[in-house]
Amino acid sequence: MPPKKFNKKGTGKTPVAPESVVRGPNWPPFQPLVPEEDLSLHQLLPNQIVTVPNFWPASLCKTYISFLSSLPLTTTPGKPKKGDAVRVNDRFQIDDPDFAHRLWNDTPLKSLVLGTADGGRVELSDVERTQLWGGEVVGLNPNIRIYRYSKGQFFDQHYDDSNIVVLPGTPPIQARTTWTLLLYLTSPTTGCVGGETVFYPEPEPGKKKSKAVAPEPFVVELEVGLALLHRHGAECMLHEGREVLEGEKWVIRSDLCVRR
Numbered sequence: 001m002p003p004k005k006f007n008k009k010g011t012g013k014t015p016v017a018p019e020s021v022v023r024g025p026n027w028p029p030f031q032p033l034v035p036e037e038d039l040s041l042h043q044l045l046p047n048q049i050v051t052v053p054n055f056w057p058a059s060l061c062k063t064y065i066s067f068l069s070s071l072p073l074t075t076t077p078g079k080p081k082k083g084d085a086v087r088v089n090d091r092f093q094i095d096d097p098d099f100a101h102r103l104w105n106d107t108p109l110k111s112l113v114l115g116t117a118d119g120g121r122v123e124l125s126d127v128e129r130t131q132l133w134g135g136e137v138v139g140l141n142p143n144i145r146i147y148r149y150s151k152g153q154f155f156d157q158h159y160d161d162s163n164i165v166v167l168p169g170t171p172p173i174q175a176r177t178t179w180t181l182l183l184y185l186t187s188p189t190t191g192c193v194g195g196e197t198v199f200y201p202e203p204e205p206g207k208k209k210s211k212a213v214a215p216e217p218f219v220v221e222l223e224v225g226l227a228l229l230h231r232h233g234a235e236c237m238l239h240e241g242r243e244v245l246e247g248e249k250w251v252i253r254s255d256l257c258v259r260r
C-alpha cells in the first residue's frame, strides 16, 4: 500500500502533481493500546503538571522507537538563536494534522482530557476543566516533534511558548496551544539513564527576593509510555530536559489546543 498522503500543497482546484504531494511518515498504527478504563490523569502539580502513566504500552513504544530511528533526524545546533534555549538533541519536526488527529482521537487521550473516560476522571466540574486546560480543548497541535537524546545531550532551561494554530475541519478551527504534551518512549528500563524533565517552581510571590527560598525543583523521572502535560505560555514553569548519561531518550512532542 502506498503511504497515506496528507498536507497537499495547492488549493485543491488544480490537480496536484504526485511529486508535489508532501507525504508524512507512515506512522505505525497505535497498537496495542491500554484500555481507557485502566488509565487515569494525575495532577502531579496542581494546575501545572498532569500525567497519564502507561499511556502507551511498552510494546507500542518499542515499535515507535524502531520506526522513528528510520526518520531523518537532524542534530540541533549547539549555538541557539538569540532568546532560544540551548538544546542539544536530534529531532524531526513535521506538520502532520492527520497524525495529531489520530493521536487525539484514536487513543484514550481525548476522553481522559475531556473527562469522558469511565475510569480516568480527574474529579472536575466543566468550569474547572475549562480553567485547567485554558479553554475548550479541540485537539492536538499538528506540529509534531520527535526528539532523540543520546549520551551527553540535553535541553537547557526554558519556557514553552503558546502558539496560534489552525486545526483542519469544515470550517477550520482557529486555536491556540495551552499545554505541552510530552510522550516518553524510554526510561531506565530501556537503558536510558538521566534525561529527567525538571521543573523549577517560582518562589512565592510577594516575598522579597533575598528572603525567598527557592522551592525544590520538581523532577519527573522517565517512564516508558508516560504522557506528561504541562501548562505553557504565560504560566509556563521554567523547565529542562536533563542530560542523558547512558542510552537514548526518545520523546514525541505536541501541544493541547483550545478554541480561540
Ligand SMILES: O=C(O)CCC(=O)C(=O)O
Residues within 6 Å of the ligand: 147, 155, 160, 180, 182, 195, 196, 197, 198, 239, 240, 241, 242, 251, 253
Ligand atoms: O525532553 C524533555 O524532557 C523536555 C522537552 C521540552 O522541554 C520541550 O519540548 O519544550
Ligand SMILES: [Fe+2]
Residues within 6 Å of the ligand: 158, 159, 160, 180, 239
Ligand atoms: Fe519545554
